Every structure is written in structure tokens, then in C-alpha cells.
Amino acid sequence: MKAGEHDISIPFLYVTALWIGIASGLCNARGLKVNFYHNSCPQAEKIVKDITESRVRSNPVLPAKLIRMHYHDCFVRGCDASILLDTVNDTKSEKETVPNQTLSGYEVIDDIKAKIEQVCPGVVSCADILALAARDSVSFAFNRPLWEVPTGRRDGRISLASEVLDNLPSPFSTFDSLLQMFSNKGLDLKDLVLLSGAHTLGVGHCSAFSRRLYNFTGNGDQDPSLDPAYAEFLKKQCPNPANPATTVEMDPQSPLSFDKHYYQTVLENKGLFQSDAALLTNRDSAKIVRRLQISHSFIAYFGNSMKKMGAMGILTGDAGEIRKQCRFINP
Incomplete structure (x- = not known):
């Protein structure tokens, strides 16, 4: 096989096993793990699921919106919830660019964050909420989670419109x-x-x-x-x-x-x-x-x-912060 070619004759079952191993290795190495909030905020994932499913029930186009938002977040600066930050002062955030101006569903993330903050203030990141909500919105019709979402991401403090076009796949791409x-x-x-x-x-x-x-x-x-x-x-x-x-x-x-x-x-x-x-x-x-x-x-x-994408460029440990509100960095 020449360099750069892909052996797609490998049976999909075997490929899947490899992907699971790779994804798990990436998540473990970078500090993510399934049920990260088991002790610090055991209600967190249920709150995300309940609110997301309630919104999908009344708005069936929401899964497409949340999946897209998660994509757009991860491809710029990694999965750090930078897409959720509003513009402050003169520095435009990622939201202000043309590809992101058609994103919607932010209010769902805001509502989930507000509810979790009432129960476990300063514990659960907006980045994790977005990753979980994207999965749960799609899973709603199947009555089961369609993939595991390892958690433990922290939120970034930077969101720059100038970084979007060079990092986000375009519908015009070859x-x-x-x-x-x-x-x-x-x-x-x-x-x-x-x-x-x-x-x-x-x-x-x-x-x-x-x-x-x-x-x-x-x-x-x-x-x-x-x-x-x-x-x-x-x-x-x-x-x-x-x-x-x-x-x-x-x-x-x-x-x-x-x-x-x-x-x-x-x-x-x-x-x-x-x-x-x-x-x-x-x-x-x-x-x-x-x-x-x-x-x-x-x-x-x-x-x-999705698990591989959800581990891209993440912040863990002491990096970043846990935002009190997803639209603004902490004072």
C-alpha cells in the first residue's frame, strides 16, 4: 500500500474495534472519562438529558442544530465551548462569522447550565454540557444513548471570529x-x-x-x-x-x-x-x-x-475554567 492510501478492505467490525480503542486511549490520555461528575455532581447528566429531550419533543429540528453547534465548537480551538461566548467590547467572537450566524439552540444550553448551577455551582463545564446535549438530542428518538460521552472538559476563555474560516470545514470544500x-x-x-x-x-x-x-x-x-x-x-x-x-x-x-x-x-x-x-x-x-x-x-x-472529535483540543485539569454562564467568561 502506498503512503496516504487507506485500506478500506478491512472488515468494518475490526475497524470499529480499532476506533473504540483509539478513542478511549485519546480520552484517557487527555483526562476525560465516562461519568466524570459521578461524585461532584451526580445529577448533571440526567439534567442535560431531561431538558434536552423536553426541548426536542417540542422542537424536532433541534438535534440538527445541537450537533452542528458541537461540530463548529470543536473545529475551532477544540471542544472548549468557545462557540458559546458572546462578543464583548470590540473583539468579535466566533458567533459573529458568516458560517456561525445561522447556528441556533444556544438558549437550550443556557437553560441546562442554569439548572445545573442551581444544583452544583461551578462544577460542570459548558463544553461538557454541549457535548452531552448534542448526543442526547439525537438519542431521543432511540430511547438510549447512541454513544458514550466521556466528560471532564473545561471551558476556554478565548473566542475569536478571526480563527473560524481557517479551521471550519466549508460546504464549498474540495x-x-x-x-x-x-x-x-x-x-x-x-x-x-x-x-x-x-x-x-x-x-x-x-x-x-x-x-x-x-x-x-x-x-x-x-x-x-x-x-x-x-x-x-x-x-x-x-x-x-x-x-x-x-x-x-x-x-x-x-x-x-x-x-x-x-x-x-x-x-x-x-x-x-x-x-x-x-x-x-x-x-x-x-x-x-x-x-x-x-x-x-x-x-x-x-x-x-464523534468520540474522537469530542476529544479534540480539549482543556482539562487546571486549564481554562468552569464558566458560571456559558455566554461569558468568569470575571
Whole structure:
């Protein structure tokens, strides 16, 4: 095998075992552990679960919002809840950048934090609350936690808008740029394909894909990799010029179901973003897409990659702080 190639002929069961071991090793080495608050705040995870499930019950699009927020947090400065910080004075926070201006669900994290502070003040980090809430929001429909969330993260004190674009994967990305960005974060090709599976939930804004419809190469053309009939459907939803407020479901057949259908959509050349279509431009990632489309274990594989992502760039021990309010650093 040449350097840089990925042996995707390895049985998925074996790969999964490797991922579990890698993820566990990362978490243990970096100070995270399952049930970190067992003694210091034993009610913490139940509070997160109860409030999250209550909100999902009344707002079924919330899982997509919280998963996305967790992604956007971890890719910039690691999973330190920097995405939750509001702008103070003249230094704009991560929230102020274009990719993050469409994030929502902050009030759910605020409510969970307020409740936990009443019970265990100064103990549970906002970073852990976000990681748990993202998992619990998706798990609600299954009546069981879909993956373990080791805890023990601490909160960062810095959030800079200027750091977002260079660290956050873009819907306009090519395969090579996606893989390089994931590699820079300690994630591999399999993680890239699996974490892209979160696009089975939620919506995309027209501005994030309209170039594929109207001006793909700058000559008023359409992306030839996009299914023509689907492109016509999208044009009806998103006339040119794009209205930034208009959205389209990323997985039109099951936009509220956390399932493997995203991979079928990609294989049908109906992936909404250029970054979705990019998964088919690489031989190895395309093979993984095809495997996942027929696999019965997507959720388990996805959970392992979420554990790896959730351990990126974390603060533990005495680093950072435990914020009293998730939107502001402590005085």
C-alpha cells in the first residue's frame, strides 16, 4: 500500500474495534472519562438529558442544530465551548462569522447550565454540557444513548471570529481540502465520511449551494456532478440570486431521522453541498460511502467518530475554567 492510501478492505467490525480503542486511549490520555461528575455532581447528566429531550419533543429540528453547534465548537480551538461566548467590547467572537450566524439552540444550553448551577455551582463545564446535549438530542428518538460521552472538559476563555474560516470545514470544500482540514485536527478519512453523515439531519441555506446551480465555474454553468432533476428542484426552491434566509432539507426523504440515508443521497448525486459531492471524487472515500449505504451499523461508527472529535483540543485539569454562564467568561 502506498503512503496516504487507506485500506478500506478491512472488515468494518475490526475497524470499529480499532476506533473504540483509539478513542478511549485519546480520552484517557487527555483526562476525560465516562461519568466524570459521578461524585461532584451526580445529577448533571440526567439534567442535560431531561431538558434536552423536553426541548426536542417540542422542537424536532433541534438535534440538527445541537450537533452542528458541537461540530463548529470543536473545529475551532477544540471542544472548549468557545462557540458559546458572546462578543464583548470590540473583539468579535466566533458567533459573529458568516458560517456561525445561522447556528441556533444556544438558549437550550443556557437553560441546562442554569439548572445545573442551581444544583452544583461551578462544577460542570459548558463544553461538557454541549457535548452531552448534542448526543442526547439525537438519542431521543432511540430511547438510549447512541454513544458514550466521556466528560471532564473545561471551558476556554478565548473566542475569536478571526480563527473560524481557517479551521471550519466549508460546504464549498474540495475533497483534498476537507481531508487536509480533518487531518490537521487528528481525524482521518473514515471520520470525514462518517461525520459528514450528520447531514442526514437539518437544512442548508441556499447561499451555501446556489453556486452549484447557477455559476459553478464562473461561467453561468451548473455543477455537472449534481443530478439534473434534483438541480431543477433546487432551482425552484432557491431562485437566483439566493435569499440567505431560504433553506432546503439536506436529506429530503428523511430530514428528521438520524439514519444512513444520507449516503444513498450522495450516491444518487443529490448531496446538497459541494463538500457532499466531494466524497465521491476520491476512490477510498467513495468505497466507504457505498459500504455505509448498505451497513446496519452506521450509528455505531458515527458515535466512535464523534468520540474522537469530542476529544479534540480539549482543556482539562487546571486549564481554562468552569464558566458560571456559558455566554461569558468568569470575571
